[in-house]
Amino acid sequence: MRKIIAILICMFTLPAHAASVIQDTEIESVIAEIIKPITTVANIPDTQIRIVNDDNFNAFVMGGTDIYIYTGLLTRVRTPNALRAVIAHELGHTIGGHMAQMSARMESEIKRTMMIQALGIGLMLAGGNPSLGAGVMAGASGIARQSMLAFSRDEERVADDMGFDLMVRAGYNPNGFLDVFEQMNDMTAHIESRVNPNAINHPLTSERLKNVRDKLATADIKSKQFKTDSATIVKKYDMVRAKLVGYLDDATRVKTLYPSADKTDAAIYARAIANMRWGNLSGAAVGTRTLVSRNPNNPYFYELLGDLEYRYGHYDDAITAYEHALKLRPNSPQIETALALVLVERAKNDDVDRAAELCRRVILTDPSPVAYWVLARTFGADDGRADWAMAEFYRLQNNREKSREYARRAKSRLKPGTPEYIKSKDILNGEK
Ligand SMILES: [Zn+2]
Known part of the structure; x- marks a missing residue:
């Protein structure tokens, strides 16, 4: 049953x-x-x-x-x-x-x-x-x-x-x-x-x-005439399914649905993502580069390229790839967050400030735990604002205990009346 x-x-x-x-x-x-x-x-x-x-x-x-x-x-x-x-x-x-x-x-x-x-x-x-x-x-x-x-x-x-x-x-x-x-x-x-x-x-x-x-x-x-879906939307939907399989499914299902003989973009996408997940970076790189060269205007293939360069530790290349993806598709919260993460890790010149700005933008439009986690890192461990950001991170993860723990610490370290102090107080008062 x-x-x-x-x-x-x-x-x-x-x-x-x-x-x-x-x-x-x-x-x-x-x-x-x-x-x-x-x-x-x-x-x-x-x-x-x-x-x-x-x-x-x-x-x-x-x-x-x-x-x-x-x-x-x-x-x-x-x-x-x-x-x-x-x-x-x-x-x-x-x-x-x-x-x-x-x-x-x-x-x-x-x-x-x-x-x-x-x-x-x-x-x-x-x-x-x-x-x-x-x-x-x-x-x-x-x-x-x-x-x-x-x-x-x-x-x-x-x-x-x-x-x-x-x-x-x-x-x-x-x-x-x-x-x-x-x-x-x-x-x-x-x-x-x-x-x-x-x-x-x-x-x-x-x-x-x-x-x-x-x-x-x-x-x-x-007797009715119906619309048919364009090849473009059919392909976009194929990519969505391939992406989900690549990120979420086990090796058997990836290989059954997208065997290596399948050279379509969808199959390459699924296998490249899965390879990246399994730590086969060179395998993932071959596929990702094929996708980017076949589809120079697809922002999500550049996003994948950025993820991959980051995995290799090539921060400059990762940043270039994400920036290109965002040029092709502005206002993409996940790409903005990924870019912020790499900027925080590279930490050259105004990288950290840029990262903080990106996180704040994402949090305003589409709050996610990851954006708060990266924002916390932009403050550095000695800053009470990092504790507040972690309190928000745990709040979005439904971890009430940890969220309150960080909010308490933020409150004890921050000056009363500052925005982060007030938000931490709201968390402790259960107003969030
Ligand atoms: Zn139903």
């Missing part, structure tokens, strides 16, 4: 251990581009996608504008249009008001315990601070299935129907649902054949598959 639960989309779980949410500019911006037509027709344009580091095939909504997608779903759903169908289904739950049963308290509880994780920069820091890269190294965070809420069969059917309509209204072929359900069916068929459909609350995939096949066969749908 556990296996069925694990692979059906739309389950809520109350995490016992913190789940981690991946922040990554490339992944977030590509998904935003893919789902925009759907969130627009659903009239929920401020939908936020949160990527949960968990290998189950799952996605869920909790009533607000956040949609949670698991990395296990992203790496297995092969086309932008199939991903669009998943999101359309989730928006169907939101529009249908299916989460009345979900209390606001539960949603804020889940949010409170979510840890933020970065991929490239997280890996770069894994050596220096194990708590930063632990999640990335482990691959999956393992959200403990402490309590589970599922939608009813009727609600799932309604969400499928509403999602189907959203796809049609946005001008995209609702056969995206077929891809998703066929994939789910492959994973569950051998289990479902032994399950009595009346005994479970959740609809069987076979039932949902039949429902969508019937709808696709109607004359109305068959």
Whole structure:
């Protein structure tokens, strides 16, 4: 039974251990581009996608504008249009008001315990601070299935129907649902054949598959002209999946999905990242240089080049690569943080000041534990402000005890009334 639960989309779980949410500019911006037509027709344009580091095939909504997608779903759903169908289904739950049963308290509880994780920069820091890269190294965070809420069969059917309509209204072929359900069916068929459909609350995939096949066969749908995804967005989505596999999966899966004979950019990307993770820097370098020369305008390949140069200890080259990436794509918090880290380590001329400025910018727009960790290093160990930054770092990691410990130390070392003193006091008073 556990296996069925694990692979059906739309389950809520109350995490016992913190789940981690991946922040990554490339992944977030590509998904935003893919789902925009759907969130627009659903009239929920401020939908936020949160990527949960968990290998189950799952996605869920909790009533607000956040949609949670698991990395296990992203790496297995092969086309932008199939991903669009998943999101359309989730928006169907939101529009249908299916989460009345979900209390606001539960949603804020889940949010409170979510840890933020970065991929490239997280890996770069894994050596220096194990708590930063632990999640990335482990691959999956393992959200403990402490309590589970599922939608009813009727609600799932309604969400499928509403999602189907959203796809049609946005001008995209609702056969995206077929891809998703066929994939789910492959994973569950051998289990479902032994399950009595009346005994479970959740609809069987076979039932949902039949429902969508019937709808696709109607004359109305068959006569419609749908948009097709451009080769550009298909490739961008391939890169997202390759990146996730490269950072999160084990060697067997990397080699199965992206065997060395595969010379596509996606395969090279996945293998280069995985090689870097495994410490095979020369292998990673060959792939990364191929990607950069084939795609001189892709900022994320320069980001990877920067990560790699940093791993080699080539600070000047790492800084040049990140600066180039930021020229191609300004306002990329993860790249800015990575650049700040290398500047702090190089510490020439005004490097440290520049690093501090970059961290402050990132914290203003997209606060992450890593940015606070690098900011702490810009102050130096003797400065009370470093203690405050570490208090914020642990606060974002949901480590209340350590956060308070550092906030107390910051307060004792800082002058009353300074901004860092006040923020440390807020942490101790529980106002943050
Ligand atoms: Zn659902």
